[in-house]
Amino acid sequence: MKRIAFTTYSLCFALLGLLAANFTSSAQSAKKYNVLFVAVDDLNDWIGPFGGYKGIKTPNLDKLAQRGIVFKKAYCSAPACNPSRASLLTGIRPSTSGVYHNNQPWRPVLPDAVTLPQYFTANGYAVFGAGKIYHDTFNDSASWPAYFPVPRSPIPAKAPVHGFEHFDWSPVSATDEEMGDYSIVNQGIDFLKKDHDKPFFLAIGLTRPHLPWYVPQKYFDMYPLSDIVIPKIPANDLSDVPQAGVAMAKPKGDHKFIVEHKQWELAVQGYLASITFADAQIGRLLDALQRSPFSENTIIVLFGDHGWHLGEKEHWRKFALWEEAARVPFIVVAPGINAGNVTSERTVNLMDIYPTLVELCGLPTKKALEGMSLVPLLRNPQLAWPHPSVTTHGFGNHAVRSERWRYIRYKDGTEELYDHDKDPQEWKNLANDTKYVAIKKELAKWLPTVNAPDAPTKKETEE
Ligand SMILES: [Ca+2]
Ligand SMILES: [Ca+2]
Numbered sequence: 508m509k510r511i512a513f514t515t516y517s518l519c520f521a522l523l524g525l526l527a528a529n530f531t532s533s534a535q536s537a538k539k540y541n542v543l544f545v546a547v548d549d550l551n552d553w554i555g556p557f558g559g560y561k562g563i564k565t566p567n568l569d570k571l572a573q574r575g576i577v578f579k580k581a582y583c584s585a586p587a588c589n590p591s592r593a594s595l596l597t598g599i600r601p602s603t604s605g606v607y608h609n610n611q612p613w614r615p616v617l618p619d620a621v622t623l624p625q626y627f628t629a630n631g632y633a634v635f636g637a638g639k640i641y642h643d644t645f646n647d648s649a650s651w652p653a654y655f656p657v658p659r660s661p662i663p664a665k666a667p668v669h670g671f672e673h674f675d676w677s678p679v680s681a682t683d684e685e686m687g688d689y690s691i692v693n694q695g696i697d698f699l700k701k702d703h704d705k706p707f708f709l710a711i712g713l714t715r716p717h718l719p720w721y722v723p724q725k726y727f728d729m730y731p732l733s734d735i736v737i738p739k740i741p742a743n744d745l746s747d748v749p750q751a752g753v754a755m756a757k758p759k760g761d762h763k764f765i766v767e768h769k770q771w772e773l774a775v776q777g778y779l780a781s782i783t784f785a786d787a788q789i790g791r792l793l794d795a796l797q798r799s800p801f802s803e804n805t806i807i808v809l810f811g812d813h814g815w816h817l818g819e820k821e822h823w824r825k826f827a828l829w830e831e832a833a834r835v836p837f838i839v840v841a842p843g844i845n846a847g848n849v850t851s852e853r854t855v856n857l858m859d860i861y862p863t864l865v866e867l868c869g870l871p872t873k874k875a876l877e878g879m880s881l882v883p884l885l886r887n888p889q890l891a892w893p894h895p896s897v898t899t900h901g902f903g904n905h906a907v908r909s910e911r912w913r914y915i916r917y918k919d920g921t922e923e924l925y926d927h928d929k930d931p932q933e934w935k936n937l938a939n940d941t942k943y944v945a946i947k948k949e950l951a952k953w954l955p956t957v958n959a960p961d962a963p964t965k966k967e968t969e970e
Pocket of ligand 2: 743745933935
């Protein structure tokens with residue numbers, strides 16, 4: 508009898524406990540932030556809020572910047588799609604994993620990695636991805652309970668301008684609706700129109716402005732050739748760059764071809780048109796969020812996966828350690844944390860996205876993430892932040908970027924040093940000037956101490 512009474516008592520307590528737990532959990536989930544995670548492929552700093560190209564038309568990114576915090580000195584961990592995305596989504600740096608290039612599948616070398624979307628799923632979030640989040644060929648089925656792949660964009664009937672696969676630009680006779688990115692964004696819009704009983708993590712990855720720069724004519728028309736300004740480069744800019752850096756620039760490849768075939772203005776026009784096309788798609792997605800019931804409690808993170816050279820250092824594309832390849836657009840909207848329309852000049856890295864989102868959303872702290880939570884900067888963008896940003900390109904080659912300096916050290920020990928206070932274009936390499944020995948030593952402290960050997964490669968044609 509006594510025993511039964513005790514059991515009933517315990518049961519009542521247990522029930523009360525359960526009710527209380529339930530109440531707390533529903534109260535918490537009502538407050539939980541959603542996440543809209545937007546990756547834009549090959550978008551450099553030529554957008555309104557980052558000021559890389561005067562005259563660029565990015566009205567939607569401008570509007571987003573007004574609502575958020577613009578990290579003006581944001582850098583990728585690696586200047587290539589696969590290592591940049593794999594590292595930011597796993598929290599494991601390229602120099603730790605050995606995934607340095609686009610031809611190295613990352614999952615086989617990181618079988619136990621819990622990716623950012625996996626971590627959100629494990630913590631009760633509804634997770635959905637569409638478009639290019641990982642590098643195309645190495646998407647990760649473990650990351651996505653539901654996923655919409657990248658549709659093929661229209662390819663114009665005419666042959667590429669100079670026969671380099673992917674390296675081409677041209678208006679296409681297609682409507683926005685016929686472009687792949689339009690359908691990717693539609694997936695996001697449809698998701699936002701639905702009810703969600705759980706907080707969500709929605710990842711949308713745009714493929715423009717990645718090459719080829721094929722977008723509808725109207726976007727090219729916004730940039731008449733007569734108005735195009737090509738990057739200014741001094742003669743012999745590479746003469747003070749060590750051989751390892753010159754090899755990354757490959758001046759006798761793309762750049763020579765572009766100049767000889769009078770394609771520079773046309774290429775710049777194609778990139779600008781592709782950026783404005785991407786901006787229009789981003790606008791559709793952000794407007795859908797604004798119209799949805801989730802507008803007030805959704806964190807937005809928008810970033811480019813690395814920068815892009817359009818002739819600076821006689822270099823094209825990414826795949827290098829200079830400012831143009833390493834700097835990325837990075838905007839965060841954090842409702843309730845930051846009122847928006849602010850910029851931060853602190854050096855941050857895309858590796859910081861994972862721990863930042865974990866903290867903002869109140870998830871349990873995730874161990875062994877190599878980035879740093881930026882929540883203190885979201886609260887106070889001017890906070891002192893003595894954490895230089897590291898970018899790695901290939902085994903043993905790194906750049907360390909502080910608020911003032913860029914220090915590059917290649918695997919053979921050769922170096923570059925640029926003073927951004929005096930030389931924002933990185934034209935004058937100061938590394939061999941003895942005046943800067945102490946500066947270099949200070950920056951070198953941030954070089955990764957682990958340099959993992961190259962992960963196995965797989966044939967890869969995408970550039
Ligand atoms: Ca990319
Ligand atoms: Ca130079």
